[in-house]
Amino acid sequence: MNIKTVPADPKGVDSGPHFMDGDHALAEGALAAGCRFFAGYPITPSTETFERFAERAPEVGAMFIQMEDELAAIAANIGAAWGGQKVMTVTCGPGFSLMVENIGLAAMTETPMVICNVQRAGPSTGAPTLTAQQDMMQAKYGPHGDNAMIALSPDSPQECFDLAIEAFNLSEYYRVPVVILTDETVGHMHEKVVIPAADQIKVVPRNLYTGPKEDFRPYKFDGKGGHPMTRAGDGYHFHVTGLTHNEKGYPVVTADQNKIVVTHLMEKINGNADDIVRLDEDQIEGADVVVVSYGITSRIAVKAIQDARKEGIKVGSLRMITIWPFCEKRIRELAGKVKTFVVPELNYGQMVLEVERCAGGKSKVISVNHCGGAVHDPEVILEAIRKGNK
Amino acid sequence: MSSDIAQFKKDSPMSGTLRMDRMSHIWCPGCGIGSEVNAFAEAVKRSGIDPDKLAVVSGIGCTGRVAGYVDFDSIHTTHGRAIPVATGLKLANPNMKVVVFSGEGDLTGIGGNHFIHAARRNMDIVVICNNNFTYGMTGGQVTPTTPHSAISSTTPFGNHEYPFNLPFLADAAGATYIARWTSMHSRNLIQSIEEALSRKGFSFIEIISPCTTLYLRRNRLGDGVDALQFYQESAVLKHGADTREADIDFQGKIVIGKFVDKNKPTYIEALDNRCVKVVGDDYELYGKTVPEREAEEKAEKERVAARRAAVMAEEEKKAKSEKGVTKISAKIPVKSAAKKTTTKVAKKVAPKTTAKATVTKVKVKAKSTAKTATSKVKAKTAAKTVAKKSVAKTPAKKTRK
Secondary structure, eight states, X not given: OOOOXXXXXGGGOOOEEXXXXXXXXXXXXXXXTTEEEEEEOOOTTSHHHHHHHHHXXXXXXXXXXXXXSHHHHHHHXXXXXXXXXXXXXXXXXXXXXXXXXXXXXXXXXXXXXXEEEEEEEOSTTOEEEXXXXXXXXXXXXXXXXXXXXXXXXXXXXXXXXXXXXXXXXXXXXHTSEEXXXXXXXXXXXXXXXXXXXXXXXXEOOOOBOOSXXXXXXXXXXXXXXXXXXXOTTSSOOOEEESSOBOTTSOBOOSHHHHHHHHHHHHHHHHTTHHHHOOEEEESOTTOSEEEEEOHHHHHHHXXXXXXXXXXXXXXXXEEESEEESOOHHHHHHHBTTBXXXXXXXXXXXXXXXXXXXXXXXXXXXXXXXXXXXXXXXXXXXXXXXXXXXX | OHHXXXXXXXXXXXXXXXXXXGOSOSOOTTOSHHHHHHHHHHHHHHHTOOGGGEEEEEXXXXXGGGGGTBSSEEEEOSTTOHHHHHHHHHHHOTXXXXXXXXXXXXXXXXXXXXXXXXXXXXXXXXXXXXXXXXXXXXXXXXXTTOOTTOOBTTBTTOOOSOOOOHHXXXXXXXXXXXXXXXXTOHHHHHHHHHHHHTSOSOEEEEEEOOOIIXXXXXXXXXXXXXXXXXXXXXXXXXXXXXXXXXXXXXXXXXXXXXXXXXXXXXXXXXXXXXXXXXXXXXXXXXXXXXXXXXXXXXXXXXXXXXXXHHHHHHHHHHHHHTTSTTOOOSHHHHHHXXXXXXXXXXXXXXXXXXXXXXXXXXXXXXXXXXXXXXXXXXXXXXXXXXXXXXHTHHHHHHHHO
């Protein structure tokens, strides 16, 4: 995959070592990636990102607006994206529930944007200040209808910064909304974050169409990324709609056209999963037990893995940095080779369903679920590893 | 034949403002949206705005389809979200003139919150609201503006809710330009849209419009022409009217005119003012530096003036050849309207028969379906209104004079 990148605009890059929390790092990552528009609505535990952006906006020349609700926030981001800006918003579960309406529109109209979900314990208003990983499925299946999404999950403030940039790059290239699924713990955790010099940061710029007007098409349905879009004011008189449309953007509401559009939307992500998926693996080769984890849970799992190794158990770690598309290929490869997958997560068992599906009965799968509100006790994960090794 | 149509589309005066490759449109015969879009296209031409710098955003519904037919940058959004999308577009790209064209259900029902907040912020957008008292696309349900007692598919016994008075709502929320017209008042509408396009701030134009297929049919109010005639009779022109008195009762008078036109810093101007005050000279105005902005505004003004002059010259030329038919004045349509009414009343001698026929029809239907007494009464009243309307034409005309 050959994606054109340029160095970051120094205006948005606050280079140097910082001591900041994950929420702030998300805002800094977005600014470094060239995000110059942010519409949001405050919600705990994501407001720090929001506030950081508001404070930084004037010096960077970005626009920040607090909208009347999340419905409006995500809608304004769509408008701004077609106005020519890179856009981001941040929220958590209850706000994400309101946003899914227009995340669907963004997916359908192939509008690039980044949405951060700093997860808190639910359901409903739940425990606003307590951590969870309960919105994993919602990130993909939230909007109605079939659509493939990209979701990333950072495990530290540094990774919040790094993945914010990666999220923008993926969303620009594939023209798709990208969700960053972080959580309250990572969001509020203060750690060292090193922001590199602007010329060390690779950014995918907005790919704007420049050809003749009569050949302009806002879409190309070939299941690939890298297609140009346009922005308001460039004279191409684009039309975008949430209706099933042709490559010109005009509504064509037929079963045949729906097949063309949906196939493209799915294939552009699922068909390029090899290029998109990023995993952090440790001692998988020859492992009897593989702990599949992500986000804050993967940092808890480290302790359990270390203890298990001391006990002589061959344990590997597979940390999913990319949640969606799911690392289907890798799990299928490992299925049958390892005795057991242990899947700890701060929910009642969500990603474990994907692991089970791909393990296809060839390896045992143990779910270490937790209803959220706190992180796992490493002992519980260790116990599951021991059980999986039997 | 098809090449003839292609040529016709190419030669159309609307070519360049409407997407002729998307014609014909989906709107019903007699619907007001078509003439509104025509008025909008005409206003855009006259305003001298660069068509490349104009974007139209619509929501969902019959009026929501407008974005798909205008030949500008256009977005057809989800239900109710046209205003926030327009807000984002405007803020991301302040050089654009952004117009929201949608229906009253979309803008003030599901999108009501966005409507009042955009007005409150004095967001620099033009909101054109087609108010036909009905959710047309879904089959004629009651909307936030359906007059009390009007029949809709979800208020089969007549609407018992209290409707919004949209100019009052916009006024209370802080809109800086508010006008109301009916889809019959094309010239005033063109003028009003042109005015809104050439000013800054949140501009709201409500257009009372007939939904022939659903609202008129269900309420037995005749067809599109009857509706236009009704607008002519019941519209009361009152510039600067108190928006609190702009309520619309079922088949009652419709106050039209420009109600509010005031200056207030727009959202971006207010932001800049605030930041300049606090941050001082270090603050760069949003989107551009001061000299850049001034130069741009000056150049844009000159461009607009040149284009407007060209359009006006053409108009004049046309007017001369047509013996002054196209003279534009706000007062003219009202006067000529009154004249037309006289001739029409004189010509139509037997409107009573139609009314009678409707009454009998209603009775038969009411009996056969064994409806409740209330629905019978309702239907009768509706029919009576038709009769009343045709009888009471002359006094209505008198009061206007």
